[in-house]
Amino acid sequence: MTVAAESAASLVQSVDWLAIAPPTIAAVVGLVVLVADLFVKDGKKALLGWISVAGLAAAALALLPLLDDDRSTFCLTGGGAHACSYTADRFTLVIQLLVLGGALLAALLSMSTLKDSGDELPAGEFWFLLLSSAAGAALLPASRDLATLIVALEVASLPAFALVGLRRGDKRSSEAALKFFLSSVTATAVSLMGVSFVYAATGTLHLTEIATKLQDVDGQLHTLAQTGVALTLVGFAFKVAAVPFHFWVPDTYVGAPLPVAAYLSVVGKAVGFTGLILVTVVAFPSYADVWGPALAVLAALTMTAGNVAALRQQSTRAYSAVRLLAWSSVGQAGYLLVPIAAAGYADNEAAAEKAIGSTVAYALMYAAVNLGAFAVAALVGRTQRLNRVSDYRGLYARSPLAALVLGFFLLCLAGLPPGIIGLFAKVTVFSAAVDAGLGWLAVVMAVNVVIALFYYLQWTALLFRAPEGEPVKHRVPAPLTAAIALTAVLGIALSGAPQLVLRFSDTGLF
Numbered sequence: 001m002t003v004a005a006e007s008a009a010s011l012v013q014s015v016d017w018l019a020i021a022p023p024t025i026a027a028v029v030g031l032v033v034l035v036a037d038l039f040v041k042d043g044k045k046a047l048l049g050w051i052s053v054a055g056l057a058a059a060a061l062a063l064l065p066l067l068d069d070d071r072s073t074f075c076l077t078g079g080g081a082h083a084c085s086y087t088a089d090r091f092t093l094v095i096q097l098l099v100l101g102g103a104l105l106a107a108l109l110s111m112s113t114l115k116d117s118g119d120e121l122p123a124g125e126f127w128f129l130l131l132s133s134a135a136g137a138a139l140l141p142a143s144r145d146l147a148t149l150i151v152a153l154e155v156a157s158l159p160a161f162a163l164v165g166l167r168r169g170d171k172r173s174s175e176a177a178l179k180f181f182l183s184s185v186t187a188t189a190v191s192l193m194g195v196s197f198v199y200a201a202t203g204t205l206h207l208t209e210i211a212t213k214l215q216d217v218d219g220q221l222h223t224l225a226q227t228g229v230a231l232t233l234v235g236f237a238f239k240v241a242a243v244p245f246h247f248w249v250p251d252t253y254v255g256a257p258l259p260v261a262a263y264l265s266v267v268g269k270a271v272g273f274t275g276l277i278l279v280t281v282v283a284f285p286s287y288a289d290v291w292g293p294a295l296a297v298l299a300a301l302t303m304t305a306g307n308v309a310a311l312r313q314q315s316t317r318a319y320s321a322v323r324l325l326a327w328s329s330v331g332q333a334g335y336l337l338v339p340i341a342a343a344g345y346a347d348n349e350a351a352a353e354k355a356i357g358s359t360v361a362y363a364l365m366y367a368a369v370n371l372g373a374f375a376v377a378a379l380v381g382r383t384q385r386l387n388r389v390s391d392y393r394g395l396y397a398r399s400p401l402a403a404l405v406l407g408f409f410l411l412c413l414a415g416l417p418p419g420i421i422g423l424f425a426k427v428t429v430f431s432a433a434v435d436a437g438l439g440w441l442a443v444v445m446a447v448n449v450v451i452a453l454f455y456y457l458q459w460t461a462l463l464f465r466a467p468e469g470e471p472v473k474h475r476v477p478a479p480l481t482a483a484i485a486l487t488a489v490l491g492i493a494l495s496g497a498p499q500l501v502l503r504f505s506d507t508g509l510f
Contacts, residue, residue, distance in 0.1 A: 018066065018071070019071040019088040020073060020142075022138050024135075026056060026100070026132075026135035030052075030131030030135065033127045036124075046115065049114065049123070053111075053479075056100055060101060063093050066093055067093065071088045073085075073086045083208060085144055085145045087144050091141065094364075095360070096141055096142070098266075098364060099138055099267045100138055101367070102367050103263065103267055105262075105486060106266075108479045109374070109378050111479040112477035113258060113378065117257075120169065121166055121168075121257065125166065128159075132155065133159040133163070135155065136271075137152075139156075140152035140275060144282075145205040146198065146199070147205050149278060153188075156267075156268070157268075160180075160268060161184070162177070164252055164264075165178070167257060173257075174255075176254065176256055180248050187234055188235050190234045194228045194230065194231025197225070198228035198283075200228075208282065211286065214283075214284065226287065233279065233294070236272050236273075236279065240272035240273050241269070242298045242301075249330055250326040253265070253325070258374060262375070265370055266370055273363060277340060280344065295337055295344065296341035296344075296438055296441050298334075298341075299341050303334025303337075303445065306329070310328050310330075310455050311451055316389075316390050319388070320387075325373060328455075338429050338430075338438075338445060339355040339356060340356065341441070342435065343436075354432070358431070358432040361425055361428055362426075366413075368491050368494065369413055372409045372487030372488060372491060373409040373413070375480065375487060376409070379402055379484065392406075395462075396463055397466075405484055406463060407460045410456045410459055410460045420498055421491060421494040421498050425498075426449060433445065
């Protein structure tokens with residue numbers, strides 16, 4: 001075989017269509033919805049929503065055939081090397097379940113919001129953008145090279161910018177989208193520069209090959225490699241809303257349609273944390289002495305800034321309920337960063353995998369209960385347009401089930417019984433910090449948990465106070481009821497059997 005033939009053989013891409021089915025289904029259904037929008041009459045646009053929900057459900061069901069074994073595709077072979085750009089392992093499937101399930105619940109929330117908005121939100125464009133973002137989010141956990149990782153990150157992010165600013169004639173929405181877009185583009189540019197530095201130092205983009213070659217970088221390229229590692233992390237730190245890249249969160253959540261804010265708080269955050277895990281633990285383990293301490297400091301700053309800001313929210317301020325949930329999500333991001341930082345201090349792969357498993361377990365808990373809290377906020381927002389915390393006073397008298405469910409979700413986020421799954425997840429994260437020898441970070445986390453108790457319990461107590469005036473009951477749309485019920489059942493089931501979460505903590509990354 002000639003040299004040219006060998007080179008061509010090494011570029012042969014093997015495609016496993018079953019492995020790539022989940023993100024592919026979401027993308028194809030998005031295109032179907034976009035085309036169908038041209039032919040569906042204005043009075044029947046709700047059909048597009050049901051098609052989108054069915055598409056996301058089908059994408060999630062496509063994970064079932066992948067449970068038996070790890071699968072890889074888009075592989076380069078030749079010269080004894082074997083590197084793949086897409087891998088459907090246990091870690092991939094758990095995160096894909098999280099993002100597709102989160103997108104499905106956000107879609108259910110969106111159906112009533114689109115119906116109530118009239119012409120403010122164009123249905124066809126909305127569903128196409130949501131499905132496109134979900135496809136990118138499902139692609140990212142399977143990405144095993146930096147090029148695919150960055151492309152997936154942007155495919156998940158770019159439609160989200162448009163979703164935030166999609167509401168016609170709303171200056172607040174446009175301002176939120178512009179702030180989100182500009183800050184994200186800056187972070188992406190910095191991250192791309194980091195990727196280029198890493199490529200220059202190692203000569204490869206595949207994560208496993210980067211991990212090997214970074215251990216033996218030429219002395220002249222050592223500084224370049226270190227700079228590349230640091231800059232690459234910036235983009236993902238922005239996506240997870242880590243301090244000081246968190247400033248876009250409250251205004252973006254307030255300006256966006258509420259289902260989009262719910263989507264960003266869970267799926268957007270999952271995308272960022274997944275990328276952060278892949279580049280740190282898989283690609284840059286030899287630089288753990290750089291990113292481990294950096295992430296530990298970021299975790300402490302993020303949880304403190306988020307919880308203190310949430311504590312300062314005034315209950316009578318317009319959109320204070322959404323702002324409180326936004327700042328709470330920043331604080332929760334700090335907790336999620338703790339085990340990733342702990343993985344940087346791990347002595348072996350087993351300890352690192354256990355730490356990463358803690359982040360995955362916490363992310364699953366957070367996704368279910370935070371989406372549930374946003375679902376109840378969407379319910380209240382149908383009658384209280386300003387969605388203030390004070391508007392939730394006496395919710396039990398107007399809607400007993402909604403009040404009980406929201407109280408349960410807030411207690412889960414606080415880590416108090418009967419929200420056992422929240423307590424279980426926090427203990428798991430706390431243990432990861434202690435096991436890694438990060439006692440000071442565990443103390444900071446404990447202090448922040450106490451701070452968060454105040455505003456979560458304050459909001460919970462408000463639900464059961466006597467209402468001001470006569471309570472008025474309203475009909476709840478079926479999709480919104482389904483979203484609240486699904487999250488409530490999931491939260492209660494996990495609280496009854498929190499050990500189920502541990503089954504997903506074996507990531508299989510190593």
